[in-house]
Amino acid sequence: xxxxxxxxxxxxxxxxxxxxxxxxxxxxxxxxxxxxxxxxxxxxxxxxxxxxxxxxxxxxxxxxxxxxxxxxxxxxxxxxxxxxxxxxxxxxxxxxxxxxxxxxxxxxxxxxxxxxxxxxxxxxxxxxxxxxxxxxxxxxxxxxxxxxxxxxxxxxxxxxxxxxxxxxxxxxxxxxxxxxxxxxxxx
Amino acid sequence: xxxxxxxxxxxxxxxxxxxxxxxxxxxxxxxxxxxxxxxxxxxxxxxxxxxxxxxxxxxxxxxxxxxxxxxxxxxxxxxxxxxxxxxxxxxxxxxxxxxxxxxxxxxxxxxxxxxxxxxxxxxxxxxxxxxxxxxxxxxxxxxxxxxxxxxxxxxxxxx
Numbered sequence: 001x002x003x004x005x006x007x008x009x010x011x012x013x014x015x016x017x018x019x020x021x022x023x024x025x026x027x028x029x030x031x032x033x034x035x036x037x038x039x040x041x042x043x044x045x046x047x048x049x050x051x052x053x054x055x056x057x058x059x060x061x062x063x064x065x066x067x068x069x070x071x072x073x074x075x076x077x078x079x080x081x082x083x084x085x086x087x088x089x090x091x092x093x094x095x096x097x098x099x100x101x102x103x104x105x106x107x108x109x110x111x112x113x114x115x116x117x118x119x120x121x122x123x124x125x126x127x128x129x130x131x132x133x134x135x136x137x138x139x140x141x142x143x144x145x146x147x148x149x150x151x152x153x154x155x156x157x158x159x160x161x162x163x164x165x166x167x168x169x170x171x172x173x174x175x176x177x178x179x180x181x182x183x184x185x186x187x
Numbered sequence: 188x189x190x191x192x193x194x195x196x197x198x199x200x201x202x203x204x205x206x207x208x209x210x211x212x213x214x215x216x217x218x219x220x221x222x223x224x225x226x227x228x229x230x231x232x233x234x235x236x237x238x239x240x241x242x243x244x245x246x247x248x249x250x251x252x253x254x255x256x257x258x259x260x261x262x263x264x265x266x267x268x269x270x271x272x273x274x275x276x277x278x279x280x281x282x283x284x285x286x287x288x289x290x291x292x293x294x295x296x297x298x299x300x301x302x303x304x305x306x307x308x309x310x311x312x313x314x315x316x317x318x319x320x321x322x323x324x325x326x327x328x329x330x331x332x333x334x335x336x337x338x339x340x341x342x343x344x345x346x
Binding site: 018020022024025036040081084088092096099109110113114116117121125127129132134135137138141142151155179181184185 | 188189192204207211242243245246249250253254256257260264265266267268269270271272273274275276278279281283284285286287288291292295296297299300301302303304305307308313314317318319320321322326327329330331333334336337339340341342344345
């Protein structure tokens with residue numbers, strides 16, 4: 001009886017050891033499933049909130065796995081550091097998923113490919129521009145910027161509202177300048 | 188293991204910056220993928236005495252790939268001007284005077300916002316042209332992924 005129990009226990013430990021490296025990926029899977037389910041189930045949640053909800057539940061899933069790893073581990077300090085690695089990896093994967101959702105919503109190249117995908121025989125440059133052009137791009141972005149109060153409109157003129165996106169813009173400009181030696185792709 | 192994961196990512200970043208300072212590659216994302224692949228492969232081979240088993244190596248690999256993917260996604264905003272951030276910059280530069288929407292449209296034309304992206308798709312072999320633009324196999328797969336994803340969410344086309 002004791003050998004069966006210790007054998008079962010050892011199998012559980014082996015499974016936990018195998019699951020630990022994959023924990024961030026498991027967290028990401030939970031993140032994706034919950035995000036899609038919550039967005040479909042609750043009409044008013046909005047895409048951004050559903051991404052945060054998904055991230056939260058993915059993080060919970062990761063922490064549950066880390067708890068079981070920690071409880072059975074002989075070397076607690078090693079497992080703690082391993083847990084920190086997993087948290088960093090999950091954060092990075094969650095960030096990637098957030099941008100994947102954002103890309104599906106805003107990316108121009110994806111939209112252009114989508115227009116070509118939807119056509120039967122391909123599209124000329126002019127046909128692409130009839131379906132998707134600078135005016136639509138600017139209109140959509142202004143709606144988002146107004147919704148998030150990053151830009152405000154007063155007497156027909158636009159002004160900066162909340163500065164969050166402006167700060168991000170300066171950070172990206174700094175990176176462009178450092179890595180590419182220019183502030184804009186058109187320089 | 189945490190230290191090894193962060194060390195290999197730091198090596199990747201240093202290699203990337205060094206190469207960029209010599210000459211920025213034409214296909215930047217593809218170059219970053221190659222650098223990351225080579226970095227992790229060499230690192231795992233030569234640092235084996237420090238981590239010593241397959242699971243630990245797998246762990247380092249997963250953490251590294253997660254960080255590289257996050258960096259690649261951020262880098263896409265460095266490589267290409269985001270229209271939202273360009274709008275924000277133009278509004279900020281106008282200061283207390285403000286800027287009209289018509290002025291934005293004047294400065295941000297199809298030649299600046301759409302044509303360069305079509306050129307990127309051609310350069311990256313996601314579309315080709317035989318008189319009309321068509322999706323390559325890779326372009327079709329990528330688009331299909333997003334189409335299916337948007338269908339799961341019951342959302343229309345983005346952009």
